[in-house]
Amino acid sequence: MSALCNSLPAFGFLTVVEDEQHGFFGGYLVLSELGRPLEFHCSTPVLPSKAQRILYGRTLRSFVLGELIGQTLVQKTQLPVQVLLTDLEEMLGVGLFWRGDLAWVSRCREPVPNDLTQSSSAPTTPERPSLAVDDYQLTGSSTCCWSPAALNEVLTPLVSYVDLAEPFERIREAIQEAQRATEHSAAEVNDHSAAA
Amino acid sequence: MPPSTPPRRSTIIPLPPEQLDHTQRFPLVYSQSVELEIAKPAATSVSCDVLQPAAVSVPLDPPTVKTIGCLFPEGAAALMPNKLQGVTTPPPRPRTLVGESASGRTDLSLVTRIRPPRDVVKLEDRLLYLLQPPLEHLFANESLEFPFHPFPYQMDGIAFLYPRQEAVLADEMGLGKTMQAIVAMRLLAQQGHVRRALLICPKPLVTNWQREIALWAPELPITVIEGKQARRQWIWENVHTGVLLSNYESLVRDQEFAARVPQPFDLMIIDESQRIKNRLGTTNEVVCSIPRRRSWALTGTPIENSAEDLVGIFQFVSPGCLRPQMKTVDIRKSVSDYVIRRNKDQVDIELPPKMFRDANVELSAEQAAAYQLAEDDGVVRLNNLHAELTIQHVFELVLRLKQICNFDPATGSSAKVDRLTADLEECVASGRKAIVFSQWVDTIEKLTKRLAQYNPLEYHGKIPSRQRDPIIEKFRDDPDSHVLLMSYGAGSVGLNLQFSQYVFLFDRWWNPAVEDQAINRAHRIGAAGPVTVTRFITAGTIEERIDRVLEEKRELFNSVFDTDAQPSQSLGLSREEIFGLFQLSFPG
Numbered sequence: 001m002s003a004l005c006n007s008l009p010a011f012g013f014l015t016v017v018e019d020e021q022h023g024f025f026g027g028y029l030v031l032s033e034l035g036r037p038l039e040f041h042c043s044t045p046v047l048p049s050k051a052q053r054i055l056y057g058r059t060l061r062s063f064v065l066g067e068l069i070g071q072t073l074v075q076k077t078q079l080p081v082q083v084l085l086t087d088l089e090e091m092l093g094v095g096l097f098w099r100g101d102l103a104w105v106s107r108c109r110e111p112v113p114n115d116l117t118q119s120s121s122a123p124t125t126p127e128r129p130s131l132a133v134d135d136y137q138l139t140g141s142s143t144c145c146w147s148p149a150a151l152n153e154v155l156t157p158l159v160s161y162v163d164l165a166e167p168f169e170r171i172r173e174a175i176q177e178a179q180r181a182t183e184h185s186a187a188e189v190n191d192h193s194a195a196a
Numbered sequence: 197m198p199p200s201t202p203p204r205r206s207t208i209i210p211l212p213p214e215q216l217d218h219t220q221r222f223p224l225v226y227s228q229s230v231e232l233e234i235a236k237p238a239a240t241s242v243s244c245d246v247l248q249p250a251a252v253s254v255p256l257d258p259p260t261v262k263t264i265g266c267l268f269p270e271g272a273a274a275l276m277p278n279k280l281q282g283v284t285t286p287p288p289r290p291r292t293l294v295g296e297s298a299s300g301r302t303d304l305s306l307v308t309r310i311r312p313p314r315d316v317v318k319l320e321d322r323l324l325y326l327l328q329p330p331l332e333h334l335f336a337n338e339s340l341e342f343p344f345h346p347f348p349y350q351m352d353g354i355a356f357l358y359p360r361q362e363a364v365l366a367d368e369m370g371l372g373k374t375m376q377a378i379v380a381m382r383l384l385a386q387q388g389h390v391r392r393a394l395l396i397c398p399k400p401l402v403t404n405w406q407r408e409i410a411l412w413a414p415e416l417p418i419t420v421i422e423g424k425q426a427r428r429q430w431i432w433e434n435v436h437t438g439v440l441l442s443n444y445e446s447l448v449r450d451q452e453f454a455a456r457v458p459q460p461f462d463l464m465i466i467d468e469s470q471r472i473k474n475r476l477g478t479t480n481e482v483v484c485s486i487p488r489r490r491s492w493a494l495t496g497t498p499i500e501n502s503a504e505d506l507v508g509i510f511q512f513v514s515p516g517c518l519r520p521q522m523k524t525v526d527i528r529k530s531v532s533d534y535v536i537r538r539n540k541d542q543v544d545i546e547l548p549p550k551m552f553r554d555a556n557v558e559l560s561a562e563q564a565a566a567y568q569l570a571e572d573d574g575v576v577r578l579n580n581l582h583a584e585l586t587i588q589h590v591f592e593l594v595l596r597l598k599q600i601c602n603f604d605p606a607t608g609s610s611a612k613v614d615r616l617t618a619d620l621e622e623c624v625a626s627g628r629k630a631i632v633f634s635q636w637v638d639t640i641e642k643l644t645k646r647l648a649q650y651n652p653l654e655y656h657g658k659i660p661s662r663q664r665d666p667i668i669e670k671f672r673d674d675p676d677s678h679v680l681l682m683s684y685g686a687g688s689v690g691l692n693l694q695f696s697q698y699v700f701l702f703d704r705w706w707n708p709a710v711e712d713q714a715i716n717r718a719h720r721i722g723a724a725g726p727v728t729v730t731r732f733i734t735a736g737t738i739e740e741r742i743d744r745v746l747e748e749k750r751e752l753f754n755s756v757f758d759t760d761a762q763p764s765q766s767l768g769l770s771r772e773e774i775f776g777l778f779q780l781s782f783p784g
Contacts, residue, residue: 008274026261029327030271034337037327038274041265048259072261079271161337162329166307170327173309177326178264181319 009033011158012081013167014073014091016065017175023047025179026069027171030079035162037170039079042178043069066093074098082154085138087168092141101146101154103131103138105164136164266320268327307332308351313360314533325359338386343411346372346379347721349543354380356536361490362514364469366537369496369713370547370694370720374408377465377494381439382413390462390490391437396483397467399443400686403665405467409439421446429453444471444479451482460487469493470709472512473505475520484512496716497709498535501749503527510534524755540719548726550719555619555732557611562604567737570596575778590774594738601734602639602703612732613646616700619730623698624650624678629671630698631680633687633714635705640681643702647679656683668693684710693717699729704739708746741777 010030017025022045030039046064048056056063070091074084083101084094095102129140131148133155140146158164267275307330312322329337331351346354350372357363357380365373384390397405402420409418417438421431431440432453440461447454464486466472472480491513499505503524510518510531517530540547559567574593578585603610616632623630634640637656644652653667664686671680672695680687680696684705696718705711719727733739 010271010274028265032270032274035329035333036270036337037268037324038271039265039267040323040327041263044262044264046259046261068259068261072263076263076265078267078275161333163333166330166333170309170329174323174326177322178319181322182264 008080008082009157010038010079010081011155012074012077012084013171014070014084014086014094015088015168015171016069016091017172019045022179024064024069025175026065026073027175028070028073028077029167029171029174030077030081031158031162031167033157033161035158035167039077040171040174041073041076042171042175043073044182045179062090062093065090067096070094071097083151085164087165089139092144095141095143101140101151102144103140103146103151105168106137106139107165108132108135108137134159134164264319266323268320268324306348308348308355310355310359315362316359331355331358334383338383340379340382340386342379346375347543347545349538349545350376350379353536353538354383357492358383360492360534362517362534363491364493364495364498364509364513364531364535366495366498366535368537368539369716370723371538371540371543372721373494373496374405374467375412377467377492378409378412381463381465382416384463385413385416392435392459392461393439393463393465394461394486394488395439395441395465395467396447397441397443398471399445399661400664400691401467402441402443404691405441421450425449432457444483448478448482451485454482455485455487457487460489462488463490463492464488465492465494466512467494469495469509469512470497470500470505473500473508475504475508475511477508480508480511484515496713497707498537500707500709506531545721547719547721548723550715550727550729552729552731555612555615555730556735557615557732559601559734559737560604560609560611560614562607562609563600563611563734566604566606567597567600570600571738571778578778587774590778594742594777597738598703599636599639601737601739602634602636603642608642610646611734612702613643615732616643616702617647619698619700620647620650620679627675627678628698629678629680629696630700631682631687631693631696631714631718632700632702633682633684634702635684636703637683639702640683643681647681650679651676652679652681653677654681656681656686659686682714684714687714687717691717692720692722694720694722695724697725697727699727701729701731703732704742704746706742706745708749711746738777 010032013029013031015027017027019025024043024046026043026046028041029037032038046068048060048064052063053060065088070086071094074094074097081100083103084098085103085105086092086094087105089104089106092102092104127142129144129146129148129151131138131151133152138151138155309330310325310328312325316322316325328334331354334340335342353365353367353373353376357365357377365376367373367376381390381393385393395405402422406418406420409416419431419435419438419440421428421440421442428446428450432450436459442450442454466483472483474480493509493513495509498509503522504520506527507518507520507522514534517534518527522530540550558564571593574596578589578593581589599605602612620630632640632643632652634643637658640654640656644654653671655664655667659667667680668691671677671693680693694717699715699718701711701714705714715727715729719729733743
């Protein structure tokens with residue numbers, strides 16, 4: 001696995017779409033460094049029970065996103081990735097199960113010069129590593145141990161071709177498409193059953 | 197039996213006061229002992245069993261997370277061991293994305309996404325399209341450079357064509373259909389989906405396509421299928437890469453070779469696809485017979501006469517999608533995912549305004565006399581034909597009358613020319629350029645003589661093909677060339693004449709679409725200023741009646757392509773209506 005990781009320039013993007021009625025839909029996209037899709041997985045909706053809502057309280061989202069959805073999707077994926085990026089802080093819980101580099105991507109408040117050579121390592125606390133790349137702030141979880149300089153090097157080819165927030169938009173559209181397809185299939189099955 | 201003992205009663209009798217010991221008040225001393233009977237209290241036992249509390253188990257098994265997913269071909273290839281060896285990282289490139297704002301941030305709302313067409317059913321295939329990078333990123337990743345950034349609506353058009361095997365790009369003239377098709381083809385070629393493409397266009401546009409391909413896809417080799425038959429045959433059979441370019445007339449001659457190409461074309465594009473609107477015509481048959489994987493049709497006028505025109509075009513694009521005699525609403529529904537059409541009002545480009553003015557001129561005295569005579573005689577003759585009367589007879593009379601509206605055959609008198617001369621004087625004086633359209637070469641030749649002071653150029657069917665491009669260049673570049681006289685047939689399609697500010701329709705074509713094509717030679721992207729269109733109509737003549745017919749045809753077009761419009765009940769120009777131009781009854 002680690003050998004593959006070293007030789008395959010692939011990058012994982014993990015996010016969740018929240019729906020009031022159905023719950024949480026997860027999506028995981030593996031891209032080449034040119035931004036082309038290599039692999040994609042999405043989850044069926046996860047709707048926490050009332051008991052879980054009560055018992056997990058404020059930690060419910062990080063439990064559902066990171067431990068349930070994120071972990072499942074990452075484990076389903078065949079292609080190893082060099083780094084796993086998410087646009088949801090609660091998804092950092094995946095780090096409990098995944099040993100690679102994991103970072104939460106958020107917009108910088110102030111634009112950073114877009115020349116990657118000017119990417120700067122933001123002040124890093126011992127607990128949560130952090131890195132500024134292009135217009136984005138990359139933050140690790142307290143269990144992460146990546147070094148900003150090393151992560152910067154890994155991401156260099158990717159960010160020259162891909163805007164780091166853009167793949168999450170693709171995932172959201174793909175989740176909607178998969179959801180539509182699933183509902184359509186279910187409706188067809190129901191129609192067949194009714195006809196039978 | 198002993199007497200019963202009375203119940204013993206306790207009576208407390210206080211002592212007389214003298215017997216009281218006053219030293220103490222208490223206790224009372226009673227004179228009599230009292231026997232008190234105290235009842236024992238009832239003892240009640242209380243059961244105190246300790247109850248076991250009920251235990252309620254709350255299941256907290258985490259919900260099962262099911263997944264749907266796929267490994268795309270590129271990902272599967274990357275997993276193969278030999279692919280993992282020597283994977284090289286391309287050098288980082290500077291970020292030059294179209295959607296980037298001035299601050300360098302990418303505005304994700306500005307990027308163009310590729311969406312799968314409806315006929316892609318398999319979820320995996322649909323996801324593959326949806327998960328592609330935005331078009332702007334694809335261009336950048338493939339290092340595709342363009343002479344200028346396409347407009348957003350053009351990016352939408354490219355994103356529409358790119359995933360489709362079957363498509364009609366039906367933008368209004370002047371919005372850049374040629375460029376959109378070339379760029380989409382280039383992207384497909386760059387990604388290895390298209391190795392050999394066939395492009396069919398009207399003959400006068402071959403050089404235009406060559407020029408546009410060289411501009412927008414310079415790396416694509418172009419082979420024009422021309423020359424003697426043996427050469428053409430060799431090209432059909434042996435050129436396996438790049439773009440093959442032919443024209444409709446030549447294609448009909450090459451039917452035998454075209455239909456028997458060794459491999460299907462990866463992409464076939466037909467420009468001005470209204471050329472195959474007649475689904476029973478030879479051109480349609482030949483075009484449809486060519487083996488191909490993708491079929492794209494380009495046209496600014498998908499409907500020229502009736503909705504049946506679309507049936508002919510779709511025989512090429514997606515056979516079976518449309519049937520003859522379909523209702524307009526059904527046609528609209530059936531073609532909705534295949535056709536993209538935008539007009540200039542819908543797209544966000546700052547195109548200068550297009551101003552119409554109808555030049556209603558009165559026939560000169562000579563023309564009026566000739567016209568009246570011709571119409572009276574003609575109608576009498578038509579009526580005398582009775583059952584032998586055909587539509588052809590009516591057309592002949594219409595053409596005759598229209599020619600008189602242009603020039604009096606005996607004297608050459610022309611009210612239109614007088615008006616045109618006056619207008620051109622102003623146009624030339626201001627250094628502007630004007631295009632004058634007519635249906636007839638004969639009219640154009642007459643105009644050349646009458647407008648000699650403006651040194652007009654001619655562009656029509658009698659001009660050999662090789663001489664046509666230099667004429668356009670002279671008109672564009674020569675500051676002393678102000679007027680171009682064109683026939684609708686030769687000059688209405690494909691040419692870019694946006695340096696002209698005036699268009700004159702000296703006589704009216706039967707078809708509003710052809711007129712629009714002509715007008716949009718000047719009113720298109722790149723137009724330097726407002727375009728003024730002058731439509732000549734001679735009062736009280738057949739031209740006025742035809743003008744009403746043209747308006748009805750515009751209504752038909754809108755009923756199919758304008759979603760806000762209600763389908764018209766009176767579609768197209770019926771035979772009855774043509775006969776009605778002269779109040780004739782349709783025989784039989």
